[in-house]
Structures are given as C-alpha cells and as structure tokens.
Amino acid sequence: MASTCQLVWRAAPDATIRRALICTPKYPNGYNVANRIPAVNMIDAPPAPAAPMATGKRQLMDAALRLMSQHQASDALSLRELAREAGLNHNTFYRHFSSLSQLQAELMSEFSAHLREGTRAARARTEGEPSVAKRVVGWLFEFAAQHRALCLVAWRTLHGPPSEGRLQLQRCLHDLRDDMLHEQRAMNLLPPGPDDVWRRMLGLYGRHVFALMVRYLDDATQREALLAEAEELLAVLVAGTQALYPGKTPKA
Template structure:
C-alpha cells in the first residue's frame, strides 16, 4: 500500500526518483547519472525527465524530501506512543523505528549517505536540511513530552542534532550488516541515554 506522500508524486516523477535511487545506492553520485541511463532504468522516454525536473539536483532534492516526509511523522508517532506507554522505552523504540525505516528504504538512505559528503553543494545542503528537520522535531517532542525537564531547550536541541547524525551514519552499517543489527540498536540506545545523562550531570554541576 502506498503512503500518502508517495501518492502525491506523479507516476513518472516517482519512477524517475526510484530509478535514480537504485542507480546511486551503490555509492554513485546523482551528478554522475546520465539522462538516458536514468530514463532507461525508469523505463521512460528521456524527454519525460523535463516534465518533472529541471536538473538532476532537483530530482535528488525531491528524492530526499519525499523520504523525509514519511520518516518524520513516523518517528514522532513512535516517540509519543512510547512516552505514553513507558517513557524509559523512548530511546530504544525510536532507534528500532529509525533503523527499520532505513532498512525498508535502503536505496534512499545509501544515496543520502553518499551525497552527505558528495560533490554537489546543493545536495549536501538538502541532506543536512532534512536531517536538521528530523532533529528539530525530536527536540520539540522531548520538550513537549517533558522527557528531560532538567535540561534547557538549547541543550536538548544540541543533543538531538548529535543523535540524529549518529543514527544516520550508523544506518549504513545497519543496512549492510544483518548480523550486527541488534547490537547496533543496543549501541544506539546506550549512546542516546549516555548523552542525556551526561548533560544532566553537567547541568547539575554548573548549577552548584
């Protein structure tokens, strides 16, 4: 069943995005793609590209944003459900949800990981902007759910930025190493708990 955000995309646009993600999942940059190669992978006429995009950078940005539009509400829903079930379960459940989404969308994540340090400034910025949106919503949830009452908002925002970046980079290993997936979830959970616990200790020390 297609998600609402996928249904918003015209069929030709969606096929081009999916084709580009398949071609770049192995580490190639979007900039290296040829229009005919992309159209052939999408099983479309090359002229179809220009009905939907002006440049490959436009396609890449749309690909990143389409994934982000599905990832962010899913993570927020999981955090809120976990917080109401058992607040201490939020870190682990959020990690499980994030990595499961990365695995389900492996081509998009592998492409985004490659572009994070890629040659296109526009694409590097697009990936960073979307990661920042994820971390901003995480910080908002931590504040609204009162999960870290001892910490000021700016500290929570900084920690959430670090967490999202770490999970994003860990997703590469999670996708490629099935044997280590459970231990990666354990590690990510410890990473989150220790960051927040350390920040609380520092805040208490500074308050003395």
C-alpha cells in the same frame, strides 16, 4: 554485570533525569516506570499527504535511485541513461524536473518526510517496547531495511560534495533534532537545560543514529547491540548535559 545505562540511572540525582535516560527498571511487583509516560499529541503534525505524484516523475525518481545506489553519483548520471532505466523518452525529464540536482533534492525531501513522520509516530506510541530510544531507533532500522537503496544514497549524499540534496538532508537532521527536543520535553523525558545546548547534543545523537542505520544494513544480526549503543549514547549525552548545566531552565 550492570549496563552503562543502569549505572548512569543509579547515579542520576532525581527522577526527572532518570526519565530522561530512557531506562526502564522494573520493580518486584512488575510495575514499569515506562507505563507512566502518557500518550502525546503530535507536535507540529505533518501536513496532509500531497496529491499523487505523476507516474513519469515517480518512474524517473525510482530509476535515479536504482542507478545512484549502484555507486553512481547524481552528477555522473546522463539524461539518456536515466530515461532508459525509467523506460521513458529522455525529453520526458524536463516535464518534471529542471535539473538532476532538483531530482536528487526531491529524493532527499521524500526521505526526510518519511523519517519525520515515522519517528514521531514511534515516539508517541505507548505499546510494545518501553524504551523510547529503542522504539524510535528500532523503527529506523526497519525503515532502512525496507528502503535500503534510499538510505544508502542518502548517507552518501550527506557525506558527499555540496549539493541541493545535501542541504535538504542537513535540514532534515535539524528538523529531526527539533522534533526530538520538543516531543521528549512534552513527555517529561528531558530535564531542564538551555535549548541551544540540547540542540547540539541531540544533533550529535541524530548523526550517530544515521550511522547506526548504515551499520545495521551491513549486518542485521547486530540489531540488539546497535540499539543498546544508541540508548547508551543518549543516556551519556543527557547525563553529561545535565551535569554541565544543572538547574538551567529552557529558553522560551
């Protein structure tokens, strides 16, 4: 039985939309349309790495992450508890942070930087998995497995009460959405359409992929099914957007 992605691919009216669906049907001679996608220079490449973080600051951030991953909200932490977990004097905290909220925001900023750098690299890579969607989401699953505590804390922070950390994550999702829009368009993987509409659609997709990362942490055996779900959702969003806004050109 044909997959949803394959069915949408067949129904797509032109090659531009087919490329946007990220499907990669193979032909009898083994030619794969994914091989036509050129390597892409990074858009708005991340700045050079910052200076190494002070040891005490790193210890405090790692200790906070361990405590918060044990179902403790950042506002429930005490400085003494945090310092004890980090193996430091509690007065050390104020050498590096003005408040626990600032520490949480820096953790989420670090999380955001990792995601932007990693997804850009995965999107630009041309070897291996031909599906751009599966390549990027697959990298996110690997990142989540290697940084389980950080991902779970970020998920709880995003869905928790208002905080500096939550604002940082919302900015991260907006940045990831814009990265995807600009880079997919540069690779000719998105059909024309109003930028404001694409941003809304890709924003929905990004939030769903974040949820898929958490589901992957719950059960890694679902990996292929979750990758297929991400690819299918993107195909439906792209086809639906193009159907609603046929022939519309992007805003400058």
